[in-house]
Amino acid sequence: MKIAIIGGSIAGLSTALRLQNSGHEVSVWERRNPTSSGGFGMLLDQKTLTRLSSLGLRLDPQLQKVTKYEAHDIHSGRVVRRGLNGSFAIQRSTLIDHLKNEIKHHSLNYDFEFTHFEPNSGNNVQRACFSNGHKIDADLFLGADGVRSSVRNLQVPGPDLTPVKTVEVVGMADMNSLPAKSRNTFKKYIHQGKGIAFGIVPCAGDKVIWYFQIDNNKWPQSLGSNHQRNQWLSEELSHWPHQVRRIAMSSRLENTHLWRTTDRDLPLQFHRGNTLLIGDAAHPLLTFTSQGVGSSIEDAVILGDLLDEYESSPHQNLDDCLGEFSAIRKPILEGHLKNGRDLQQRFLGQRPHCIDTYPVSA
Secondary structure, three states: OEEEEEOOOHHHHHHHHHHHHOOOEEEEEEOOOOOOOOOOEEEEOHHHHHHHHHOOOOOHHHOEEEEEEEEEEOOOOOEEEEEEEEEEEEEHHHHHHHHHHHOOHHHEEEOOOEEEEEOOOOOOOOEEEEOOOOEEEOOEEEEOOOOOOHHHHHHOOOOOOOOOOEEEEEEEEEHHHOOHHHOOEEEEEEEOOOOEEEEEEEEOOOEEEEEEEEEOOOOHHHHOOHHHHHHHHHHHHOOOOHHHHHHHHOOOHHHOEEEEEOOOOOOOOOEEOOEEEOHHHOOOOOHHHOOHHHHHHHHHHHHHHHHHHHHHOOOOOHHHHHHHHHHHHHHHHHHHHHHHHHHHHHHHOOOOOOOOOOOOOO
16 A cells, blocks of 8 residues: 655654555655754653564663652652653654664655645545645555644544643753762652642663643743743742752753643544544643653554554455544543543642652553
């Protein structure tokens, strides 16, 4: 089958690799240039690593084992600790590079901004069109173009995105800013009632991912210009524990990234005709869940298995195959969606906050 994937981040690349492994003619079309991978790092659980291994990836040297979670209540001084089972951190760019290295070079296309499909009437489409005038025909189109997906807006609109209630300012520091005893610990410092928290995730490559989680209604400065936000962060950091200040200020604040976190209710179906949404384009999840990457990779593996069955069964049609994808994925994603919203409400003070609550959706 000829399959065009619009969007070349983790969802698009992992799906391309899974489908390539089954012998499909796959192409990936990404609007950014090859060096713009975005993001900093992520936590992966053992299930996600097993799925990546099934795609042929061997990531062991690039993984940082994270064995403990530690939550600090800034106001009371209370500290809660718990063990983590099978959690690992990796730089986002490292995972993307490994995926790209396994995909046939001619399948990857960059600086192609998707604009529309042709023909644009009826459920099925024949080709995808890009802003530079290029067009690509395919039997199946996959929208993997992120939270604010253009493919979704055109083909499978569904519910609107929720308003942005929390943002994250994410940065990266060298591991030498972290005490040796904390190099396997995911730490979170929480200012309950203040609408702000600070997280630290040790990562492979002698790096530390850090982030401020912010209630942007209480702290509108977080949505200002880069200069305004950095000025505010510098002032705010003076009120935080020494380790927080040391890690955040060891990197340049101007190199941080702002995530405007949002989600949306799931649509009835993730597809229309021969166009299917995957990853954040289908099911954006709040960052509180730590499940965005794992869910994208799970999409890739399940879709590949379903298309294998479709190709081997002369009596099945593509619409039923893509409908089965929605039926399998939606119950799991509904759980992550619910858990993420519960964690956000607790952070925003709309529900009782509990420092013992583990900030990952199971």
